[in-house]
Amino acid sequence: MTLRPVRAPLPTPVGEGAAEPRRRHPVRLPLTVSLLVLVGALILGIVVGPVHVGVGEIVGTLLHHVPLVRRHTGTPPVDQAIIWQVRAPRVVLAALVGAMLAGGGASYQGVLRNSLADPYLLGVAAGAGLGATIAIIAGGGNSLALPGAAFAGAVVAVTLTYVVSVAGGGQGSGYAIILAGVAVAAMLTAFQTYLQQRHTEEIRQIYMWILGSLSTSSWSDVRLVLPYIAVSLGVLLAHRRILDVLRVGGDEAGALGIHPERTRLIIVGAATLGTAAAVSVSGLIGFVGIIVPHAVRLAAGASYRVVLPVAMVAGAAFLVLADVVARTVQAPTEVPIGVVTALVGAPFFLIVLRSRRSRHGVL
Amino acid sequence: MSSLELVGVTVRYAETVAVRDVSMTAAPGEWLGVIGANGAGKSSLLRAAAHLVPFTGTVAVDGVSLGGLSRRRRAQLVAYVPQQPELPAGMSVLDYTLLGRTPHIAYFGVESAADRRQCRDLLDQLRLADLADRHLATLSGGELQRVVLARALAQDAPVLLLDEPTSALDLGRRVDALELVDELRRSRGLTVVSAMHDLTLAAQFADRLVLVSAGGVVAAGSPAEVLREDLLSTCFGARVRVLTDEDGSLLVVPHRSRSRTR
Numbered sequence: 001m002t003l004r005p006v007r008a009p010l011p012t013p014v015g016e017g018a019a020e021p022r023r024r025h026p027v028r029l030p031l032t033v034s035l036l037v038l039v040g041a042l043i044l045g046i047v048v049g050p051v052h053v054g055v056g057e058i059v060g061t062l063l064h065h066v067p068l069v070r071r072h073t074g075t076p077p078v079d080q081a082i083i084w085q086v087r088a089p090r091v092v093l094a095a096l097v098g099a100m101l102a103g104g105g106a107s108y109q110g111v112l113r114n115s116l117a118d119p120y121l122l123g124v125a126a127g128a129g130l131g132a133t134i135a136i137i138a139g140g141g142n143s144l145a146l147p148g149a150a151f152a153g154a155v156v157a158v159t160l161t162y163v164v165s166v167a168g169g170g171q172g173s174g175y176a177i178i179l180a181g182v183a184v185a186a187m188l189t190a191f192q193t194y195l196q197q198r199h200t201e202e203i204r205q206i207y208m209w210i211l212g213s214l215s216t217s218s219w220s221d222v223r224l225v226l227p228y229i230a231v232s233l234g235v236l237l238a239h240r241r242i243l244d245v246l247r248v249g250g251d252e253a254g255a256l257g258i259h260p261e262r263t264r265l266i267i268v269g270a271a272t273l274g275t276a277a278a279v280s281v282s283g284l285i286g287f288v289g290i291i292v293p294h295a296v297r298l299a300a301g302a303s304y305r306v307v308l309p310v311a312m313v314a315g316a317a318f319l320v321l322a323d324v325v326a327r328t329v330q331a332p333t334e335v336p337i338g339v340v341t342a343l344v345g346a347p348f349f350l351i352v353l354r355s356r357r358s359r360h361g362v363l
Numbered sequence: 364m365s366s367l368e369l370v371g372v373t374v375r376y377a378e379t380v381a382v383r384d385v386s387m388t389a390a391p392g393e394w395l396g397v398i399g400a401n402g403a404g405k406s407s408l409l410r411a412a413a414h415l416v417p418f419t420g421t422v423a424v425d426g427v428s429l430g431g432l433s434r435r436r437r438a439q440l441v442a443y444v445p446q447q448p449e450l451p452a453g454m455s456v457l458d459y460t461l462l463g464r465t466p467h468i469a470y471f472g473v474e475s476a477a478d479r480r481q482c483r484d485l486l487d488q489l490r491l492a493d494l495a496d497r498h499l500a501t502l503s504g505g506e507l508q509r510v511v512l513a514r515a516l517a518q519d520a521p522v523l524l525l526d527e528p529t530s531a532l533d534l535g536r537r538v539d540a541l542e543l544v545d546e547l548r549r550s551r552g553l554t555v556v557s558a559m560h561d562l563t564l565a566a567q568f569a570d571r572l573v574l575v576s577a578g579g580v581v582a583a584g585s586p587a588e589v590l591r592e593d594l595l596s597t598c599f600g601a602r603v604r605v606l607t608d609e610d611g612s613l614l615v616v617p618h619r620s621r622s623r624t625r
Contacts, residue, residue, distance in 0.1 A: 238471045239471075241468070241471075241472070241473055241474075242470070244451075244454075244458070244462065245462055245465050247449075247451035247454065248448070248449045248450075248451060248462060249449040251410075251415055251445060252443075252445060252448065252449060254414075254415050254434065255413050255415060255438060255441075255442070255443040255445075256438050256462060256463070256465040256466060256518070257433075257434045257435035257436075257437065257438030257439070257465055257466035258434070258465065259434060297453070301453060302451070302452060302453035302454065303454070303458060305473070
């Protein structure tokens, strides 16, 4: 159900003698469809919840907060607070995190030329997990210190990965950096596990953070991560054609006038910074960075000019819907959103894979 | 038309020297064939000429050293086709050809209508127009070879480096591919430097040959000057006969060292 946007369009770029005008904007149809689904998902995300609010009340409340409009609304203050203070920041944050994880995943896969790469691959997850664990143990679990520590942990981990891969003589090449990432992640995870075992009373809190949750989202979280995610997504989108050039490999890209190593560094850096910001407020929501880009590839073709923008929008919609499921199936308690993304995502992915692989020859 | 000049080019990998102090010149519009045994340094030499491996020495186009130019500018002067080009899954022939326009497009830019038109014309010229929207994976070896050539030509570079362009093709497709390169060389005034495996075809297509062995130049000159039985036997470590066909072209034939025993 969740990923309908990327499944529906199917503007097969194969085309039998396709006419020039249709080919010129292969991104338009999938992008339009995924944008429509995102808008639907955002509305659904605000409507669904223990207290019923109507679409009219939502529109009234949102308009009240639009600068310059500031239309007076007849919605009761309590409903307004639920809409504006509780649900709106949550869906917006889910959309930002989803867009970042999917866009970051697609970029990592492109630049490392590895279809199993996800934004957590180079140590982001392990580093953020260690940072969060330290913050929780030190008693800062509920303050601004938690996202700060997770962010710092993620950035330190990826920097470490890069330094190790260069020191290992790989000059930051795709393989060397992945191997270094695996080693760094293993080391940091071991350290995190050790700390966790030493402080059993905080295990539950640590575990909940690792599984990912958006339950405490507020506008301050949105303000905290928005600059990082916006810049990161902007940089990645600007590289969409370069990512297509890199698909022929570093050597040939070099012969076409690109600096593969420098470009790889810029893209990995941008994707990592944005992902670190995203996980710092959401915890480790798995699977989005792999499943969404691949579903988009299978449905709309493998060119990064299509995959990047569509994966960002589809990832946003996917995570908003996953969050709706996470907070409704077992209401009033919440299921960790990472559990939902994996449970819903994996079978859906297998279905898409099965039905499209033969047609596109992708993967 | 442009010349390509290599002066004292040396390529070192960790412990081995792959190319040792090689100097050679391809005159404007000339087809220069580089021949030699496996591991003799043909590919390394071409990769150095394309600035894809670290090397010492100078590579110049029309007397201008490429070392001082940006990568982008170099790619506008020299196009390079590797021995086994990487073929991205799910990419169409037209999109692949458009990658060749990269050195002419701003870093964050996208192809213009003119770029698309130029690539369409190019596909037309290479008899690939009908395949423009097909995925690379669905093409035959001969078609792929032409598509890879189309991408290199889209760079609009006066110098074309080909690393064993025909190694994956059958006999007929080999001749087709080389005829096409020759035709394009004449019509577009390209200077072609290619590593070649098939010595008979090298003799027929290249204007001049350079024979390399153990990283160094052993002989250079016209096919008749370079394709000598003694030189080839030493460099390739096999008995080789060089025969002359009725029309005067050279035929290089390997010979079994032991006679067949029954």
